[in-house]
């Protein structure tokens with residue numbers, strides 16, 4: 512049984528039983544996610560990556576960035592089963608799709624031996640997942656620092672931070688977490704006045720987002736579509752270019 516609780520501007524609290532979505536099994540790297548749409552009062556199921564014909568549709572019943580031990584504990588307590596998904600019981604070493612370049616992610620990456628060791632694999636996965644949660648919170652600090660004239664980060668640093676996050680997210684099967692990093696990448700391109708980059712990431716964001724069907728979701732989607740048509744209208748347009756100009760200006764210190 513799958514029960515959804517959420518808060519709404521229309522109702523203080525409500526709950527529902529969704530017989531179709533209830534049939535989705537759990538995975539710690541799910542290929543779908545469900546979201547309650549307050550405007551249509553319906554639970555909606557979204558694919559998070561391409562799903563092959565005949566492939567089982569899975570959801571995560573727990574917070575994916577928790578450690579394997581904590582996920583198992585919660586699944587056992589609330590749902591009375593032991594998870595044997597590919598992320599809890601890997602059968603081969605996990606590798607990122609490409610080498611990680613940003614310092615933060617490079618440090619986190621724990622290469623495991625070629626000789627398969629289950630505990631070492633789970634330990635490395637736990638670290639990646641906890642860092643995905645931590646770095647997501649850290650992303651705003653990096654963004655604000657990057658836009659200040661005294662920023663220590665290069666443009667490449669900021670972009671690599673988010674691009675590497677997408678690699679780690681894919682490695683852990685937590686595709687739902689992509690949206691925030693894709694949005695930062697789009698805004699970073701806008702801040703650099705990079706039309707093509709903004710359109711590429713903006714279009715990806717539009718395709719990934721779980722826009723609600725009613726008025727509010729339609730407005731959000733339309734806003735992004737307008738920005739993709741006219742990147743100069745996006746709120747971050749030119750911010751980094753201006754910060755660099757401010758840094759380049761002489762300080763105007765009076766000399767005796």
Ligand SMILES: [Zn+2]
Pocket residue numbers: 538539540582594595596597598599600
């Ligand atoms: Zn699992």
